[in-house]
Amino acid sequence: MKQKRHLFTAAFLAALGNVSAQDKPNIILFLVDDMGWQETSVPFYEEPTPLNERYHTPNMERLAQMGVKFTQAYACAISSPSRCSLMSGMNAARHRVTNWTLEYDVQTDVESNVLQLPDWNYNGIQPVDRAGEHDLKNATPITALPRLLQENGYYTIHCGKAHFGARGTVGENPLSFGFDVNIGGGANGAPGSYLAENEFGSGAFHVSGLEQYYSKGTFLTEALTIEALKALNKPIANRQPFYLYMSHYAIHAPYNPDKRFTGNYRQPDGSGVYDAQLKANLDENEINHAALVEGMDKSLGDILDYLGERPEVAANTILIFMSDNGGQSVGPRQGILNRDPNYPARGGKGSAYEGGVHEPMIVSWPGVVKGGTVNENRVMIEDFFPTILEMAGAKSYQTVQHVDGKSFVDILKDPTLKRDRTNIWHFPNLWGESQDTAEGFGxxxxxxxxxxxxxxxxxxxxxxxxxxxxxxxxxxxxxxxxxxxxxxxxxxxxxxxxxxxxxxxxxxxxxxxxxxxxxxxxx
CATH class of the missing domain: 3.30.1120.10 (Arylsulfatase, C-terminal domain)
Structure with missing residues (x-):
């Protein structure tokens, strides 16, 4: 394996010298679902923690050596708000998709005896060029990121979780936003199952379009990766710049066992390994959770290997790693809830505390970003919209929405720059999994x-x-x-x-x- 990596590095560096500065770079945004900033063997805190010892993410380590690690990256505490900010460049307070979406005209908040919640946009964001009156009820029209990339010559691929618009709206389908390809994306914000033998779930949370994997026993994370890499063959063959939005359902619940990796977290007798953070053996949920993380990391490695086999493509490909919200800290998690899962941060997904909004982020940009570096400048999820467009060389675009995000291309090109970034969160909602205001929920x-x-x-x-x-x-x-x-x-x-x-x-x-x-x- 080491020899293969050395050969990849040599070929990569050789190809780097052949890339024209005028070429539009390929861009891969690798977004993970519900991944906390410490759920990786890559330390994002000032020092390694016991959680970094629990998880095995060698390909994240590999990417961090190729690029820059951001230690102050933030998103919203819930999935849909982050994803809508990413697609529009708007802060969640402005696009008003402030909680998670699913069914048309259905609010997902829990009831309160005290609060009357405002009439937020529970039908999601909608593409301004496709949406009708039905779609725009309790929704925000936008000029979407992939549409602008498409207009600037990019072949755009969506793979995995979408969660932009409610079922029955045009915003349910990623193709409506300017993606040329959609693999497995719809209104659902989670998979009914990661298991092929369960046909990747049923009903509202079924992941569709992967029927060929049912009989093969392929884990969902793997099936999505295989299909994403197949989709890349077309733009590469046509020498067309591509944007791959690799948006994994992992590591969101349900914590189904990814048997490729569960054995890495078990002792010979089948029980979980001892964990320094919990001061106990991992239970079944934590074993499966850690395996989901490692399976996600394997997907990242497969993408890096695919690029490594095509060094000229690799030398002109930006790869951005990010999560959509903090790690789950209630429900199925083991240990002291809102303390152990995202330690040393407090809280988790849905919470106003650091554990709910602090994310792991890495950027690799060959020829621009120095590998193995750290950037402590603050970044917010809506910043990705103008950043990716600037990376793509899109300069004269117009949007129907006001863009709140600020490009961080400048601090990628000059890491000595310091930016003052004030982050704003607005969640006038009630999340269904916890209402513990002491821990930042509500x-x-x-x-x-x-x-x-x-x-x-x-x-x-x-x-x-x-x-x-x-x-x-x-x-x-x-x-x-x-x-x-x-x-x-x-x-x-x-x-x-x-x-x-x-x-x-x-x-x-x-x-x-x-x-x-x-x-x-x-x-």
């Missing part, structure tokens, strides 16, 4: 500026303030010690929400809108 808005993370919980109008550089676990609420800073951040958060025309929840009993964050009483 209806909230938040701002991250400099070292400080301010959270605002709409139901009780509570503000919390943390210094995430000194306190990544967000255990020390500074609200009483630094009230002036909290008030200033609350003003900035309120101004950003108003600029986005963000909607607010109200009180059920009175119908009164809940005051903005800057009207909260510090207590």
């Amino acid at each position: 209806a909230y808005s938040a701002i991250l500026k400099g070292d400080y993370h301010l959270l605002y919980f709409w139901e009780n109008r509570e503000l919390r303030l943390y210094n995430v550089r000194e306190d990544i676990g967000e255990q020390n609420n500074l609200i009483k010690m630094q009230p002036d800073l909290a008030k200033q951040l609350a003003k900035e958060l309120t101004a950003a929400l108003k600029d986005c025309d963000a909607q607010r929840p109200s009180y059920k009993q009175t119908g009164e809108l809940i005051p903005w964050p800057d009207e909260a009483v510090i207590r």
